[in-house]
Amino acid sequence: MTSTRRDAIKTTGAFATLVSLGIITQAQANAAVTHDSFAVKSVEDALKAIGGTAASNDQVSVVSPDIAENGAVVPVGASSKLPNTTEIYLIVEKNPTPLSAAFMIPAGTAADVQTRLKMGQSTNVIAVVKADGKLYSASKETKVTLGGCGG
Incomplete structure (x- = not known):
């Protein structure tokens, strides 16, 4: 995706408006800027981009349906439950770009996030959590009956 000057001005203006109205803080606006880790094409590269290999931990959990009827909108x-959780990443193993979502968790906030993702086929969903500077993960398989990524 190529960015144009017009897109940059629109995005900057939108964030400036939200900050000036007090809806979001400047730190949240800066966190919304995407980075190159969303362009990687493999799970290994996605893990490298967010900080390395993650260890499995039973304090991290993935909430995903066992069977998703429509891969275009999978909750x-x-x-x-780890103390000092600062980041949560969602990786969809068989998607063309596996890193699907990144959340920055402010101090004092419950580390619990929900979103909807697109899945082209049945795959594992991996949650990677950064707590105390270390990476932890959990995964869950979700079967998709109707493809969402062009299928």
Whole structure:
């Protein structure tokens, strides 16, 4: 996707308006800027982009349906009971770009996120949590009956 100057001005203006109205903070606006880790094409590269290999942990959980009827809108979430959780990433193993979502968790906030993701086929959903500077993960398989990524 190529960005144009017009897109940059629109995005900057939108964030400036939200900050000036007090709806979001400047730190949240800066966190919304996407980075190159969303362009990687493999799970291994996605893990490298967010900080390395994650260890499995039973304090991290993935919330995803066992069977998704429509891969275009699959409700997915993750939660962490680990103290000092600062980031949560959702990785969809068989998607063309596996890193699907990134959440920055402010201090004092419950580390529980929900979103909807697109899945082209049955696959594992991996939640990676950064807590105390270390990465932890959990995964869950979701079967997709109707493809969402062009299928």
